[in-house]
Amino acid sequence: MTANLAAQPSLSPDHRGTSRVGRTKTAGLSVLPIRRAEVNSIPKVALDGISLSYNTNDGSKLLALDDIQLEVKAGEFLCIVGPSGCGKSTLLHLIAGLQKATSGHVRMDGKVVDSPGTDRILIFQELGLFPWLTVGENVEFGMKMKGVPKSDRQEKTAYYLRLVHLSQFKDSYTHQLSGGMRQRVALARALATEPDVLLMDEPFAALDAQTRDLLHDELERIWAETGRTIIFVTHNVREAVRLGDRVALFTFRPGRIKREFSIDLPRPRHLEDITVAKNAREILDELREEINKSLEEQYGYEAIR
Amino acid sequence: MKRFGRQAIFYGVLIAVWVLLAELKVWPPYVFPTPQGVFQALRAGFADHSFWIAISVSMKRMLLGYTLSVILGMILGLGVASNKFLEETVGGLLVSLQSLPSICWLPLAVLWFGLSEKAILFVVVMGSLLSVTIAMETGRQQMPKIYGMAGRNLGARGFPLFWHVLLPASLPYIVSGLKQGWAFAWRSLISGEMIFVSLGLGQLLMMGRDLNDMSQVIAVMILIVAIGYIVDGLVFKTVERRIQRKWGLAPA
Numbered sequence: 001m002t003a004n005l006a007a008q009p010s011l012s013p014d015h016r017g018t019s020r021v022g023r024t025k026t027a028g029l030s031v032l033p034i035r036r037a038e039v040n041s042i043p044k045v046a047l048d049g050i051s052l053s054y055n056t057n058d059g060s061k062l063l064a065l066d067d068i069q070l071e072v073k074a075g076e077f078l079c080i081v082g083p084s085g086c087g088k089s090t091l092l093h094l095i096a097g098l099q100k101a102t103s104g105h106v107r108m109d110g111k112v113v114d115s116p117g118t119d120r121i122l123i124f125q126e127l128g129l130f131p132w133l134t135v136g137e138n139v140e141f142g143m144k145m146k147g148v149p150k151s152d153r154q155e156k157t158a159y160y161l162r163l164v165h166l167s168q169f170k171d172s173y174t175h176q177l178s179g180g181m182r183q184r185v186a187l188a189r190a191l192a193t194e195p196d197v198l199l200m201d202e203p204f205a206a207l208d209a210q211t212r213d214l215l216h217d218e219l220e221r222i223w224a225e226t227g228r229t230i231i232f233v234t235h236n237v238r239e240a241v242r243l244g245d246r247v248a249l250f251t252f253r254p255g256r257i258k259r260e261f262s263i264d265l266p267r268p269r270h271l272e273d274i275t276v277a278k279n280a281r282e283i284l285d286e287l288r289e290e291i292n293k294s295l296e297e298q299y300g301y302e303a304i305r
Numbered sequence: 306m307k308r309f310g311r312q313a314i315f316y317g318v319l320i321a322v323w324v325l326l327a328e329l330k331v332w333p334p335y336v337f338p339t340p341q342g343v344f345q346a347l348r349a350g351f352a353d354h355s356f357w358i359a360i361s362v363s364m365k366r367m368l369l370g371y372t373l374s375v376i377l378g379m380i381l382g383l384g385v386a387s388n389k390f391l392e393e394t395v396g397g398l399l400v401s402l403q404s405l406p407s408i409c410w411l412p413l414a415v416l417w418f419g420l421s422e423k424a425i426l427f428v429v430v431m432g433s434l435l436s437v438t439i440a441m442e443t444g445r446q447q448m449p450k451i452y453g454m455a456g457r458n459l460g461a462r463g464f465p466l467f468w469h470v471l472l473p474a475s476l477p478y479i480v481s482g483l484k485q486g487w488a489f490a491w492r493s494l495i496s497g498e499m500i501f502v503s504l505g506l507g508q509l510l511m512m513g514r515d516l517n518d519m520s521q522v523i524a525v526m527i528l529i530v531a532i533g534y535i536v537d538g539l540v541f542k543t544v545e546r547r548i549q550r551k552w553g554l555a556p557a
Contacts, residue, residue: 142459
């Protein structure tokens with residue numbers, strides 16, 4: 001069933017124009033036949049022509065991200081896949097406000113943002129849990145910075161620890177936990193600041209398959225329970241199809257959105273589902289080309305013969 | 306325990322040789338005191354409170370001077386670590402100043418502050434400031450960048466970011482520098498106290514010389530070593546071990 005795999009071109013300027021008009025709430029616009037029901041509402045996250053270039057050591061400029069146009073609806077689960085080195089992690093850092101784009105803007109609810117904010121929390125690939133704090137204190141950290149009163153903090157810490165099934169580890173230090181548990185602490189810490197958007201950077205890449213399956217289920221459940229918007233970066237296409245409402249495929253250097261795929265499969269899904277595999281196959285075929293390009297760059301032509 | 310046994314034997318033999326040499330009376334007691342004489346001097350010193358007073362005066366100066374230099378050193382170190390211009394200019398100056406024995410600041414301090422507490426504090430601060438600053442600077446550079454990013458990502462900025470994230474994150478890297486700073490401050494203090502009269506252990510040492518009382522000189526020297534050892538071995542080692550355990554850098 002390839003029918004539910006509707007390829008969508010990356011958003012054209014026309015499309016952005018429409019949604020901008022939509023924001024003025026002119027009567028009658030709601031009948032515009034655009035792809036999603038809530039298209040009239042302002043997108044939760046919008047990337048307007050994000051480009052990023054680095055100065056390399058030999059003095060030349062390297063274009064890492066090239067004119068990224070992307071809109072993410074409130075409550076949507078968007079996965080970004082691409083070969084390593086396509087700048088997908090960098091894009092999350094840009095959205096989180098930890099890095100500045102060379103050109104273009106990040107908009108949250110229509111407003112340009114250019115510094116970190118607790119409305120969008122990034123879960124780093126290497127997590128960045130604070131080793132000097134207990135699990136509970138790690139989860140509490142963001143709320144403390146926000147100035148949430150202590151009693152509320154404790155209540156919410158307990159709630160989010162329960163949500164990730166780590167209540168009994170509240171007073172442990174992070175180095176005493178397994179990889180999967182640390183991953184869940186990072187998730188709880190991010191959720192506890194109650195962000196609108198959760199940015200996840202290959203969070204499950206370093207985990208064993210069983211733990212990863214379990215965390216997929218948990219993430220899907222938590223996403224459904226909390227209604228957060230999630231932007232999830234991965235190099236694993238099947239994982240992207242397993243989790244995402246939509247998958248954006250990035251090209252290799254400069255990172256560009258090559259194609260977007262809607263994943264209209266019923267939930268809950270499983271990694272082994274035949275439909276998941278089929279959808280992944282199709283995306284993978286497109287991705288292969290980009291992976292080859294990245295391999296070529298890394299190993300030269302011989303490696304892929 | 307084996308290690309402790311070897312150490313006990315070593316010190317036992319050392320004292321035995323000392324007793325033997327003293328008993329042979331090769332040198333007069335004002336050149337080479339007996340262990341009993343030194344023990345007497347220690348007991349007398351504590352009995353008439355003069356040692357207690359000296360210790361408390363010296364420790365007070367240490368605490369004040371060391372605290373000051375830690376605060377100043379952190380600010381300086383952070384500044385140097387976070388600013389390329391400061392790193393190239395001030396950073397270089399600090400490294401070159403490190404070759405200056407801190408007691409060399411005393412004449413300057415006396416001219417600025419007179420023969421006062423301030424002068425001696427100044428010498429103590431200058432003694433440890435540089436190692437604290439350099440420790441802080443390298444600590445900031447060695448600290449994994451992820452913690453700063455994670456902190457900012459979770460809404461920390463300005464002083465809270467420093468206090469709750471950057472400082473604790475760099476602690477394992479700066480604690481040895483803080484320890485070195487303490488040792489330098491301790492040495493500077495004793496030398497400073499020796500040069501101008503103002504109570505304290507250094508002055509007690511000089512008093513022993515003035516009175517030709519070798520037993521007191523040795524007794525005070527033992528005291529200075531003992532205090533330095535206790536602070537280093539108990540206070541700093543404990544802190545260091547606790548940090549390492551908490552960070553998961555060492556087995557519990």
